[in-house]
Amino acid sequence: MLPDAAASALPRRVIGASAFNWTPEVIRAERAATSIAVDIVADRVSPVIEIEPGQLWRSFPVTRTDEAALLRDRLAAAGGRVSIVGASLDEWMSPTRRRTEEERLEFLAPQLHAAHALGAVGLRLPIGQAGPGLLRRLQPLLHELDLVLFEEAQGSQTPDSPSSAGAYEVIAELDDPHVRLLIDISMLMPAVPVSYLDELERGGVPGSLIERVRDDWRNPATLPAIVDVLRSGGVPEPVHTLYMDMIVRFGRSSVDAIRPVLPLVSGFHLKFWDLEDADGRVWQPVRDLGAVLATTGFDGVLTSEWGGHEWLDSDPAQMTRDHIAGAREALGAA
Structure with missing residues (x-):
């Protein structure tokens, strides 16, 4: 579960929208990326958004807190706010030298301060990337700023996967509500889009x-x-x-795979690729997830994330609206 202060600051049961869904528009650069993010709220797609600072500011990863605060205020004026911030951890100082643990902390710390200035619940890294040493170094700052570090697992990164199991165990051993899992339901795909x-x-x-x-x-x-x-x-x-998506990004597990780690989960990416629901491949995983969450009292962060813009030339606002509406229905049915 989320820390009380952070959880109470988010609207309950809202499925947020990831600004990642608008990546093609950001790449076209016909208007500022920050304005694209604000319009997700202003156009009533969702009052809660997950953002990718690397798409928003040239100063990333050292985003100035005044830049972050300005976006927070613009979103608030439109009636919205930030849920999760996508973080980044560059492991290399040069082509031949890896960052030390202290240098890794220094790389991430400004991103935590920016997330705090944005009013976010937390920030997100791939599962296992930080490692136990850096997680422990980050804990005091996470507590000070009242942020959650979400470690995201997707595709084949199930709790019983040999490559990922150790990272799940680290989160369980830390037993800290400021270090939690985010599960991307690309892990639960019954079929390929x-x-x-x-x-x-x-x-x-x-x-x-x-x-x-x-x-x-x-x-x-x-x-x-x-x-x-x-x-x-x-x-x-x-x-x-x-x-390569079939090898890296698409999973093939059932919802039973995540049952053992649900107490550690404070967020879900409701990943979708298209909305062609042949054989229930879009909505059945959401219904299955809803049935499980209905028994746990889950009150974390849910985010609609569209991965299909890699090959589909569709309107991200309409795709996201349609997906959020369908996800609400699927979760409600459960």
Whole structure:
């Protein structure tokens, strides 16, 4: 659960919107990224937003607190606020020298102060990146600023994954409400997005693999088949990066995978790729999650995050509105 002060500051049961959904518009740079973020609130997509400072300010990672406070005030004037801030941890001082633990702390500290100035509940890092030593160094500052450090797990990073299990254990051992998990429901995909498979097929990925992924995604033998095609050179260059989503970003677990760690979870990314609900692939994971959360009294942060803009040219505001509406219905049904 969130610390009381932070939790009470957020509207209850609100599904926020991630400004990440507007990445294509930020890249086009036809207007300031901060104005795009403010308009998510002003256009009534959501009163609560998750932001990516690296997309907003050239000064990142040393975002000035006055810049952060100005955005906080602009959002407040529009009737909104920030939930979570996407943090970054650059491990290298140079091509040949890694940062020391003290230097890693110095890299992150300004981001914590910026998150505080933004009025955020907390900030987010990939699970396991900080490591136990840095987490312990960060704890006093997290307590001082009343922030939560969310360690985000997604795709195949389940609690029983050999590569991730140790990071979950560290959070449990710290037993600190200021260091918590954020689960991205890309971990719980029953099938691969329809539009994604269409894009791979148009890009020249072998039809036999497309069919196998479409019909048998959760079969343990499907991932080795995906890797085999990649190693054989069978993935055309134009869709090579997109193809890697099946290995890195798409999970194949059921909601049972996260039950053991639910007491450590204070946030969820309700990740979606498109809204084509063939065989329940969009809304069934949300219904399953809602059924579990209904028994736990969860009162953390829920965020609509659209990952499909990598291959879809759709309006992010409409996609996010439609997804939030559908997610509310799916959670309510549970």
